[in-house]
Amino acid sequence: MKYSRLSVALFVLSAVAVGTWIGCKSESNSTNSSGGGAAKPAVTLLNVSYDPTRELYNEFNKSFAEYWKEKNSQDVKIETTHAGSGKQARAVIDGLEADVVTLALAYDIDVIAEKGKLLPDDWQAKLPNNSSPYTSTIVFLVRKGNPKKIKDWSDLVKGDVQVITPSPKTSGGARWNYLAAWGFALQKELGDLSKLADVDAKAREAADVKAKEFVAEIFRRVPVLDTGARGATQSFIKNGQGDVLLTWENEAYLAVKNEPAGEYEIVTPSLSILAEPPVAVVENFAAKHKTTEVAEAYLQHLYSPQGQQLAAKHFYRPAKPETLSAEQRAQFADVKLFKINEAFGSWKEAQAKHFNDGGVFDQIYQPGSK
């Protein structure tokens, strides 16, 4: 009796396991074979992306598949994976065979080029606008009525304001937050950021000291350091932490859209950073899969009017604003934006100086700094 019960249990368990497995398999088979009447064999692309682009690529992939089918009468199936940008870059270096990468920072693709040797070092010159078909920036999200009267970066360090941002050590978005604040402080010290190249080294150094104090003061007011942008949004909205959330513009719009009307307000500071999330074909893998042509077309399509419309729909600033209607353009607040190379040289330099171990961010957080 005991044995038979055990065998029944084992049988049920294995039946469930096998059933699930077959279920998953047949599902993936059916999607592969759908529309099998095409002349050319279907092709599959893998796009390795970062977290907040989920909704964007969901729609964009459909748009591109239609476009490609019409043009080449070939079915194309696009798979997109999402996770933290750095994590995705590591996965590609470690052998996740992505045909294209669409990440949060140029630095992450630089590393794929440098450590993985999977695409040439000059990848960023291959597509218009530094290979960034859409851009974003850093804005503030505050609670209803803006009770702490936060209008600009300098208001973040007044009174008892508490600031929510993820940790720059783990989050690409947080690195943009940090650099945007730094850039604001530089501008305050030196005047116009576009003249930064002409300032002598001494003045620049003095301004950097001030900027470090300013950014340190902001981070002193951070009660919770989340590991990623979505986690920080969660801390601010669901867990009621802090008075202001520093976040991607598109993430802020999404939060405002998803929460009950009027609960949160977006505050656009006087100056912010131009965040350029870049895209690139991972040439070695694309060549291996014989998908180079379609992978290039996929990224080009991001610059097409449809691609730009979709970017705007998901609150990314399109690289070619002329493709948008006046109404669409109006949704993006007018804000002065500076580029990372204007203030920090390049991503590589910024990463090495500020965020690597022992860098400026770690000094801000040395024991006893609080």
Place this chain on the structure above:
Amino acid sequence: MRLSLREHSVIPGFGLTLGYTLVYLSLIVLLPLSALFLKTAGVPWSKLWTIVTEPRVMASYKLTFGASLIGALVNVVFGFITAWCLVRYRFPGRKLLDAVVDLPFALPTAVSGIALTAIYNKNGWIGQFLEPLGIKAAFSQLGVVIAMTFIGLPFVVRTLQPALEELDGESEEAAASLGASRWQTFWRVILPTIAPSLVTGFSLAFARALGEYGSVVFISGNMPMKTEITSLLIITKLEQYDYAGAAAIAVVMLLASFLILLGVNVLQWWVSRGYQKGTT
């Protein structure tokens, strides 16, 4: 004791089973772990030492091991009560409660992390009552302990249940009839019998807490030097593409966990041997 290689058994051959065990362990456990050591091979010793003894890393060891220890100890006490209640009493909903115990096993850790944070933050169901008392649960070291206690509970309960079921009421009755107090019965009769399982449950809960990541990063607030756990530092290193640094800290965790588990195993062997001697 005689080495019983040729003892008769249902499953064929000592040679075959040992060979299988070794191959299996090597593939699943030893090879991946040696890869970890290899990753650190390029780094000189002195630099490795600096990486793994940095103040921030040291603070994270303290928190990780300390909170895991507290979590496991809390689980030993409350896991015992839970297991006792489930084994000794018959009440409506017992099966349901029994199934609930396994939930921390099955939940993705991120889900438990988000749920715990939502409950213990200052607006949460429990947090709103703790905050006025000056107790900050979420985003503090206490939060880390809470998360580690949560994920460790099933280990203690599940290892204790069979041991408690085997306890026959007769020896307790005998003890009582010989004039033992409740406390004496517990201390002299019940505890020695279940001690080995208790130690096993403790070590499993402790080991699991050491490696916990998902549920802790949400509730801890991740403040350097204060509420930053070691696995987060490993991830941080990886975000900087510092594979060797990440592997170095991971190796320290690995060695420390191994030594602790070995110690607990020795303790368990010693406890159960003492018990066998006592009864025979």
